[in-house]
Amino acid sequence: MVNHIAAASGIPNDSSWTVSALAGLGIAEGIETALSVGQRVFPVDMWATASCGAMERLPVYPCVGTLHIFADRDPAEHGIKAARACAARWVKAGTDVRIVQPKAAGDWNDVAKEIAA
Numbered sequence: 001m002v003n004h005i006a007a008a009s010g011i012p013n014d015s016s017w018t019v020s021a022l023a024g025l026g027i028a029e030g031i032e033t034a035l036s037v038g039q040r041v042f043p044v045d046m047w048a049t050a051s052c053g054a055m056e057r058l059p060v061y062p063c064v065g066t067l068h069i070f071a072d073r074d075p076a077e078h079g080i081k082a083a084r085a086c087a088a089r090w091v092k093a094g095t096d097v098r099i100v101q102p103k104a105a106g107d108w109n110d111v112a113k114e115i116a117a
Contacts, residue, residue, distance in 0.1 A: 027086075028070040028108055029055055029079060036112035037070050042100075044068055052082035060093040069099045072107040079107070 026044040028034040034048035049055040055069070067090050072079030080101060087097040102111050 024066040024068060025061075025064045026068040026070055027055060027058060029072060029082070030107070030109075033070065033072070033107050033109045036109040040112035040115050041108055042068065042070070052078045055082040056085040058086050060090050060095065062093070062095075064095060066096040066098065069097065070108045071099055071101050073101045073103075073105050074107075075105065 024044045026034070026037055026042060026046045027049055028037050028046065029049050029052055031048040034046040038044065038046035049058060067087070069083040069087060071083035080099070083099045083101075087099055090097045102108060104110075
């Protein structure tokens with residue numbers, strides 16, 4: 001029902017709004033990874049992207065002081081490539097950006113599981 005209301009009022013379904021400045025924002029590919037980072041790895045407000053492509057295209061939000069990109073360490077390097085593409089646009093816009101990857105192959109959800117064990 002909410003999607004129908006949003007569509008009827010002219011608000012795109014994939015929109016988001018910020019109501020205050022964020023000292024730091026973290027992003028990760030996938031909801032599980034973003035939740036794991038925010039709850040167990042690094043205490044920062046987290047947003048999940050739906051894919052590497054969505055991470056690459058994440059719009060620059062001027063209210064974000066520092067963007068922390070939690071990239072997967074996958075064999076094909078899709079995670080780091082997406083992180084670097086995103087970071088390049090944000091740095092060009094004047095945002096401080098930090099890219100972090102797990103030391104071992106995998107994603108940050110794997111790291112969170114190790115921390116919890």
